[in-house]
Amino acid sequence: MTEHRHPHEAGHEAGPCCGGDAVIERAERLCRERDLQFTRLRRDVLKAVAEAGRPLGAYDIAERLSEPGRRVAAVSVYRALDFLTEHDLVHRIASRNAFVPCAHSHGEGAGLVFMICRSCGGIDETTSPEIEDQLGRTLARAGFRPASRILEVEGECEACLQREGAA
Amino acid sequence: MTEHRHPHEAGHEAGPCCGGDAVIERAERLCRERDLQFTRLRRDVLKAVAEAGRPLGAYDIAERLSEPGRRVAAVSVYRALDFLTEHDLVHRIASRNAFVPCAHSHGEGAGLVFMICRSCGGIDETTSPEIEDQLGRTLARAGFRPASRILEVEGECEACLQREGAA
DNA sequence: TCCGAGGGTGTTACAGTGTATCAGCCCCGA
DNA sequence: TCGGGGCTGATACACTGTAACACCCTCGGA
Structure with a gap:
């Protein structure tokens, strides 16, 4: 994970890298492949989330999508x-x-x-097969069959650490 | 459920193993050591959670503690x-x-x-230094300084798997 | 003895999050 | 043309969490 450093930071409004368009295109492709309906509402919600540059609540999204003449309920x-x-x-x-x-x-x-930064509120994600391996072993030892999992870490992201160091 | 297999299962109401008393005693000791106040309310809340045998919401707890003459607000x-x-x-x-x-x-x-069982709603916990190691490495690679984290897995616990197998 | 500070609790009000339910719409196939 | 299924709109409601203020108690000074 060297080059791919683009946390969903506050202020990082939708670059060409991870901005709305790329995600939307991926969604369209995926829905075509799986024969799913990529409706206007779904597209708009995805776009809002992608362009926000920070984690959005459902009510935030509803507000962003609402405009005079179109009220989107939560x-x-x-x-x-x-x-x-x-x-x-x-x-x-x-x-x-x-x-x-x-x-x-x-x-x-x-x-x-998921890495959640306390300072800028941004969220970045990464993957680790090694963690997954260890987790699998740990769960097997406990006799537990996993279906889904969440792993979220709160702390300080690289950008904010550097900013603090500089200050 | 061999020796220390005591998930906080639905129906597993507070054995002598993990029941209210042991936890309460630990809390009392800890509060004495750190010079903290282990008040009646705190004790009651801890007791309710310990005796429930399953995860409780704050409002569940409030309800359990309330009785004619004492209303405990959420x-x-x-x-x-x-x-x-x-x-x-x-x-x-x-x-x-x-x-x-x-x-x-x-x-x-x-x-x-945390291992959360979809069938019985019980929650058991375990620890794994290996996962912690790997997680530390992964975060270091991302330049992220962790402060706290959550790791929750949903699936089927050992007891429920066996029950299904037997059925 | 009085007084003030600080911590814990009670109470009300309210903001935020999520779901149940029913009705209408649209598209597609029989 | 008629249903059926999937999506949306709308209302209502339940659940989760916090803000603000008043009260009480204790404890350590003045």
């Missing part, structure tokens, strides 16, 4: 988010009740790790 | 829970908005893993 957003999370287009951050776009198209069940 | 429960989690006497399960007693007195910062 419940509709939740349904769209259910769809998007189910197909790994966005991730839910349990410790924040918030959603971020899925940065990479990682393989199925890759060991996802 | 906000008071939250304050007690803040205290108890801060001192590692209970843990918060982020993916469920619920609380369980801390089963073992594990060392500081031990890599805690």
Whole structure:
């Protein structure tokens, strides 16, 4: 994970790297392949999350999508988010009740790790097969059959550490 | 369920193993040592969580503690829970908005893993220094300085798997 | 003895998060 | 043309969590 350093930071508004378009294109492709409906609402919700540059709550999203003449209720957003999370287009951050776009198209069940920065509020994700291995062993030892998991770390991201160091 | 297999299972109401008393005693000792106040409310909340045998929400706890003549408001429960989690006497399960007693007195910062059973709703915890090692390496590679983390796995616990197998 | 500070609790109010339910719409196939 | 299924809109509601303020108690000074 050397080059790919683009945390969903506050202020990092949708570059060409991870901005709306790339995610949307991936979503369109995926929905075509799996014969799913990529409706306007779902597209709009995904776009909002992708362009926000920071984790958004469902009600934030509803507000962003609402405009005079079109009111988007939170419940509709939740349904769209259910769809998007189910197909790994966005991730839910349990410790924040918030959603971020899925940065990479990682393989199925890759060991996802979310890093949540206390300073800038940004969230970045990475993967680690080694952690997944160890976790698998640990669970096997306990006789537990896993179906899904969340691993979220709170702390200080690289950018904020450097900023502090410089200050 | 051999020796130390005592998930906080539905129906597993407070054995002598992990039941209220042991946890309460540990809490009393800890509070004496650190010169903290183990008040009636804090004790009652801890007791409720320990005896429930399953993860409880704050409002569940408030209800359990309330009786004719004493109404315990959720906000008071939250304050007690803040205290108890801060001192590692209970843990918060982020993916469920619920609380369980801390089963073992594990060392500081031990890599805690929560296993949440979909069938019985029980939650068991374990630790794995190996996972912690790997996680540390992964975060270092990303330049991220961790402060706290959560690792929660959903699936099927040993007891439920056996029950299914037998059925 | 009085007084003030600090911590814990009670209470009300409210913000934020998530779900249940029903009705309407649209598309597609029989 | 008629259903059925999937998506959306809308209302209502339950659950989760926090803010703000008042009260009480204890403890250490003045």
